[in-house]
Amino acid sequence: MGDRFEYRNVRVDGDDGPIVDGFSARIPADGLTAIVGPSGSGKTTLLRLLNRLDDPDGGSVLLDGRDVRDYDVLDLRKRVQLVGQVPVPFAGTVADNVGEGWEELLERVGLPVAVATRPADVLSIGEAQRMCLARALARRPEALVLDEPTSALDTSSKAGVERLVRSLADDGLTVVMVTHDPRQATELADRVVEVRRATS
Amino acid sequence: MNDLSGRIGFGEVALSLLLVAVAAAVSWRRKAGLEQDILVATFRSFAQLLAIGFVLEWLFGPGRGWLTPIVLAVMVATATLTSSVRGKRVPGARGVAAASVSVAAASTLGVLLALGIVPVEPRAAIPLGSMILSNAMNTASLVMARLRDDLASNRREVEARLSLGQTAAEAGAPWHRTALRTGMLPIVDNTKVVGLVALPGAMTGMLLAGASPASAIRLQLIVMYMLLAGNALAALVAGQLTLRRLFTRDHQLIRSLRRA
Numbered sequence: 001m002g003d004r005f006e007y008r009n010v011r012v013d014g015d016d017g018p019i020v021d022g023f024s025a026r027i028p029a030d031g032l033t034a035i036v037g038p039s040g041s042g043k044t045t046l047l048r049l050l051n052r053l054d055d056p057d058g059g060s061v062l063l064d065g066r067d068v069r070d071y072d073v074l075d076l077r078k079r080v081q082l083v084g085q086v087p088v089p090f091a092g093t094v095a096d097n098v099g100e101g102w103e104e105l106l107e108r109v110g111l112p113v114a115v116a117t118r119p120a121d122v123l124s125i126g127e128a129q130r131m132c133l134a135r136a137l138a139r140r141p142e143a144l145v146l147d148e149p150t151s152a153l154d155t156s157s158k159a160g161v162e163r164l165v166r167s168l169a170d171d172g173l174t175v176v177m178v179t180h181d182p183r184q185a186t187e188l189a190d191r192v193v194e195v196r197r198a199t200s
Numbered sequence: 201m202n203d204l205s206g207r208i209g210f211g212e213v214a215l216s217l218l219l220v221a222v223a224a225a226v227s228w229r230r231k232a233g234l235e236q237d238i239l240v241a242t243f244r245s246f247a248q249l250l251a252i253g254f255v256l257e258w259l260f261g262p263g264r265g266w267l268t269p270i271v272l273a274v275m276v277a278t279a280t281l282t283s284s285v286r287g288k289r290v291p292g293a294r295g296v297a298a299a300s301v302s303v304a305a306a307s308t309l310g311v312l313l314a315l316g317i318v319p320v321e322p323r324a325a326i327p328l329g330s331m332i333l334s335n336a337m338n339t340a341s342l343v344m345a346r347l348r349d350d351l352a353s354n355r356r357e358v359e360a361r362l363s364l365g366q367t368a369a370e371a372g373a374p375w376h377r378t379a380l381r382t383g384m385l386p387i388v389d390n391t392k393v394v395g396l397v398a399l400p401g402a403m404t405g406m407l408l409a410g411a412s413p414a415s416a417i418r419l420q421l422i423v424m425y426m427l428l429a430g431n432a433l434a435a436l437v438a439g440q441l442t443l444r445r446l447f448t449r450d451h452q453l454i455r456s457l458r459r460a
Contacts (some may be wrong), residue, residue, distance in 0.1 A: 077362065091374075
């Protein structure tokens with residue numbers, strides 16, 4: 001399989017100098033790719049370029065060989081699902097949050113079907129993160145982009161979410177995950193991309 | 201007989217300055233430090249109202265009706281500037297404010313004049329215009345500031361919604377709704393309790409000027425309904441345009457909100 005994503009000499013400017021500068025990397029379509037680097041090196045920013053919550057100030061980002069800016073942005077975001085560090089439940093029940101096909105999806109992410117009728121904001125943080133993954137999977141994405149998906153979780157729910165993320169990658173989904181935890185990167189990922197702090 | 205307006209001369213105004221002295225005395229005794237502000241406010245109100253009194257006297261004179269649209273335009277410009285200063289953290293706030301106060305004033309005043317509910321005269325158009333404009337101005341400021349601040353503080357949820365493939369309008373909808381309500385609620389509440397808590401300005405003015413209560417309330421009802429519609433329109437336009445200014449064409453939050 002070819003590359004799902006490619007960063008070509010990407011630069012993103014912040015308020016005081018570049019956040020990312022001259023970054024290039026390829027992310028294959030198969031398996032789980034971890035992005036690691038020190039805090040402040042722009043890892044989160046790099047993820048946000050993949051679904052165009054942000055755009056680069058220089059260089060380009062490609063999805064399946066085409067600049068992400070050439071796709072319809074709403075379509076791009078359905079294909080490339082980004083899940084943030086802190087789960088964000090929306091108002092309504094868990095089933096409302098996940099939408100159509102919630103039964104199957106809750107099972108896929110390891111949540112009991114009984115939670116479906118509960119208000120989404122009463123879930124534990126670990127459950128909420130699983131629900132957010134189910135909500136993302138409901139869009140039938142080609143790629144799942146995760147920003148430190150376990151950093152807000154306690155140790156026990158962390159291991160469960162890690163197993164889930166690994167199994168999604170094994171099912172053929174492209175998974176890109178930012179982590180600051182070297183253990184997580186080496187144990188979980190098929191490959192690791194390192195980011196260095198931009199020199200301004 | 202019971203017409204107060206003709207009886208008030210500058211002597212009466214001078215006597216009423218005693219009441220200003222009461223306010224100043226309260227401030228002085230309690231060390232509120234507002235004596236100077238009260239003095240300035242007294243002089244300014246005197247000078248400003250005296251000036252506008254002369255201007256209105258002149259504008260209402262025969263053959264000067266053609267000036268009314270110009271007066272209204274000046275009021276629109278002032279309302280726009282005031283509102284855009286308060287909503288300044290919204291890019292293009294001036295355009296948003298201009299559109300919402302103009303739409304509110306033109307449509308409500310337009311309906312009242314076109315249907316012959318009020319006469320097409322400077323004496324009707326200018327005071328009604330000023331009421332609708334000052335209300336629309338407050339509404340536009342409230343809606344702009346509220347929507348911008350809510351999107352900034354709920355950025356995480358807004359971006360989670362965008363990430364799921366929602367459009368900017370869909371992702372901003374919960375806060376758009378709140379901002380509209382914030383803009384419209386004060387006037388809706390006022391309309392509910394009118395006459396119970398306070399006798400509103402237009403009615404009070406007519407009563408003091410010697411009009412019968414029946415005709416005073418008829419005018420007041422028209423004013424309240426005009427303000428309801430005007431505020432709703434100002435809130436609608438301000439909300440819609442502000443939302444558009446806070447997202448890019450590509451359904452991203454604008455940079456100042458992304459990095460907030």
